[in-house]
Each structure stands twice: as C-alpha cells, then as structure tokens.
Amino acid sequence: MKSNNLYQYLLLLGDHSMILGHRLSELCGHGPSLETDIALTNISLDLFGQVRSYFQYAAKLAGGDATENTIAYLRTERKYLSSTILEQENRDFAHVIVRQFLFDVYHRLLLEELQNSKDDQIAAIATKSLKEVKYHLRFSTSWMNRLGAGTEESNQRMQVALDYLLPMAHELVTASDIETAMKDEEIAPDLNVLAIEYWTQVKAVIQESNLKYPEFKDRVVRGKQGIHSEHMGRLLSEFQYMQRAYPNMQW
Amino acid sequence: MVAAINHIEDPKINAILREVSDPEIPVLSIMDMGVVRSVERVGEHELLIKITPTYSGCPAMDTIATDIMLALGGAGFKTKVELVLSPAWTTDWITEYGRKQLQEYGIAPPESESLDKAALIDGKRVVACPQCKSKNTEMVSQFGSTACKALFKCLDCLEPFDYFKCLK
Numbered sequence A: 001m002k003s004n005n006l007y008q009y010l011l012l013l014g015d016h017s018m019i020l021g022h023r024l025s026e027l028c029g030h031g032p033s034l035e036t037d038i039a040l041t042n043i044s045l046d047l048f049g050q051v052r053s054y055f056q057y058a059a060k061l062a063g064g065d066a067t068e069n070t071i072a073y074l075r076t077e078r079k080y081l082s083s084t085i086l087e088q089e090n091r092d093f094a095h096v097i098v099r100q101f102l103f104d105v106y107h108r109l110l111l112e113e114l115q116n117s118k119d120d121q122i123a124a125i126a127t128k129s130l131k132e133v134k135y136h137l138r139f140s141t142s143w144m145n146r147l148g149a150g151t152e153e154s155n156q157r158m159q160v161a162l163d164y165l166l167p168m169a170h171e172l173v174t175a176s177d178i179e180t181a182m183k184d185e186e187i188a189p190d191l192n193v194l195a196i197e198y199w200t201q202v203k204a205v206i207q208e209s210n211l212k213y214p215e216f217k218d219r220v221v222r223g224k225q226g227i228h229s230e231h232m233g234r235l236l237s238e239f240q241y242m243q244r245a246y247p248n249m250q251w
Numbered sequence B: 001m002v003a004a005i006n007h008i009e010d011p012k013i014n015a016i017l018r019e020v021s022d023p024e025i026p027v028l029s030i031m032d033m034g035v036v037r038s039v040e041r042v043g044e045h046e047l048l049i050k051i052t053p054t055y056s057g058c059p060a061m062d063t064i065a066t067d068i069m070l071a072l073g074g075a076g077f078k079t080k081v082e083l084v085l086s087p088a089w090t091t092d093w094i095t096e097y098g099r100k101q102l103q104e105y106g107i108a109p110p111e112s113e114s115l116d117k118a119a120l121i122d123g124k125r126v127v128a129c130p131q132c133k134s135k136n137t138e139m140v141s142q143f144g145s146t147a148c149k150a151l152f153k154c155l156d157c158l159e160p161f162d163y164f165k166c167l168k
C-alpha cells in the first residue's frame, strides 16, 4: 500500500500541472498579445516538463507496460486527481490570469516544502520546478496588479473572474486522503499549515490590485477525489483525442 | 563539470562531446552549457553519460541524448545517456567561453541574480545589448522564444534581442 499511495500522489502532482498546462496550451496562437501568448505557452511547457518527471517516476513504480504516456492519456475521467479550479475554461484573459495566480501561489509554497520531501526523487523534481514556478508567479502577480488597477472594465472583469474562481481555490490547500497519508510519511507537507500562508499571500495581492475579496461560501469541489466539473469531460476529449483515435500512435 | 564518483576526464571523449550542441542554441556546446554532468566508463567501449535539463520542459533534451549516442557511437563507444535532475541546473554552470559564445551569437548572457531581478522586475537598464554593448535596454517580455530566455530591446541601436535569464 505504501507505494500505491506514493503512486497516487505522483498522479495528483502531475495532474495539477498537466490539466492547467493543457488549458494554457489552448491559448497557443490565441493570446491577447504576442508576449502574453508566448508567456502562457512557455508556462505550459514548464508545467508539462514537470508532468514528465512525475509520470516517468510513477511509471517506474507501476512497472509493466506503464509509460509516462499511458499514465497521461489513458485514464478515465474519474482517475484524474487535479483540483477543480484548474479545468475551468479560458473564459477571458481575466479568468486565465486569476486561475494562474491562485495556482501559482499554492504551487510555489508546495514546491518549497517538497524540496525537503523524504522522497529524494520528489525533492529533486521540486527543486528543479521551483526555479521555474517563481517566474510563473511573478508573471501572474504582475497581471493581477495591472488589470486590477487598470481601467474600470479590466477591474470589473478581474472581479468577475475572482468571484467565480476563488470559491474553488480552497481545494488546492485542503488535504485529500492521499495527501494526508503522504504527510504522515513526511513525503508531503501539512496543507493545513500551508493554507495559512496561502490565504495571507492571496489576500495581500487582491488588496494591492484594487480588487475586493469576494464574500462567498466555498463551493463543494472534489476534483482531487476524481469527481470533476462539467468542463473536464470536454477537456479530456480534446486532450486524449489522438490516443483514442489511433491507439498506441507515436510521433 | 560536477563529477560523479566514477567520472573520467578523457580528452578524446570530451572533444566529441564538444561537438554536440543544444539544437536551439547551436553555437553553444553541451559542455559549455553545463548540461553534461558526468562521463563514466562502464566497459571497455561502453560509456554512461549523465545529463541534466536546463528547464523541465526543455524539448531539446531528447535530441541531445540521441546526438550524444550518435556522436560517441561514431567513435566506437556504446553509450547510455541518463537524465538526472539533482542537483538542479543553474546558469552558473555556463562556462566563461560559453558566455562569450552566447554574446557573439546575439544572446545576452545571464546576469547575476540581483542584476537579473533589477532588469526583469524593476525594469532597470542593466542588461547590455549584444550588438552595440549599450546598457540602455528595456525588457519587452519576461518570456521569450524559448523557456530560458526573455525578450529585450536596445534603445540605442533599436535592435531586439534575447536575454538568457538567470536561473539559480
């Protein structure tokens, strides 16, 4: 069971980077300006690089015919363990930035802790990824500031995105059974502790960006248990298309 | 090169590895890039080469691994290439010669961590234009043509250029 928990945890880590990475890849050639288009696809590439590291490791644990690709492409929806916020659509640039920012704050705090994981390979992946994620957070924070404190319209759109996405962010910092098991083995950090710093940082940036912290009740979201929103099915049908249409195809 | 325990310095092998470059920055050999972490002899004509990625998503790593096997294969070595993540690559591992090569190629080499921050976050004019050497330059985008670069422009000669971001 020990290695099964570790395997599931690697899926969870990889799925978070992969589902967001896929959403960002949809913007390739569609970004609002050349620079942001390049930035978002670069971030997507970093995220997919991390996914490869996690899934190559997971495939080794699984043994048999498992490869990074079978793990990435050949699971059914219920087996993907990413938080619900990440599969939300690119409704407009404000949604893209708010979703990115809420994830980046969590991602940086998580990787900082995972650098000290008892699992050496996870620690190595985290140390590597952290350097990249610092850039992601800089990017999303600067756009939070610019659009929040920009024009009336940009501020209003950011507020709409924040009101929609923030009620789902708690899932990122709420431990699932797998994460709790990993915490007990000192492989993963205690998300209860991480959550405190998370909300402090999120609130600070919301405030400095002239945005209002929305009054909300947390939405019930269970992506980390494999129970996703309506958007996930459509996302996966695009994501898995080639492998489903041409099984075992290779480039 | 940060050497593994069984690392060997063989001038002939090093010379062959110097011919292999990152396909996205062809002037820079993987040796000057700091991508090759160790060379180990595991048999009479068998080698184990450990390489590390610059960025996690660097699409060049697969090509680099293949190029290493082909180059050393041509010299009669059966070669296995292994990807290692720890310790994580940093721009400090680019050699002095490599920095010069970048500069001549038109890519501004990475600045120190503090200067890098000043340029990328505070918009300070500290990165020298690789064409005219002026520091009267400004960042256009924190992200550039590849994961490792940011896009800059020179306000004196008006040329746009890539800046290799500091990674520590």
Ligand SMILES: [Zn+2]
Binding pocket: B129, B130, B131, B132, B133, B134, B154, B155, B156, B157, B158, B159
């Ligand atoms: Zn110039």
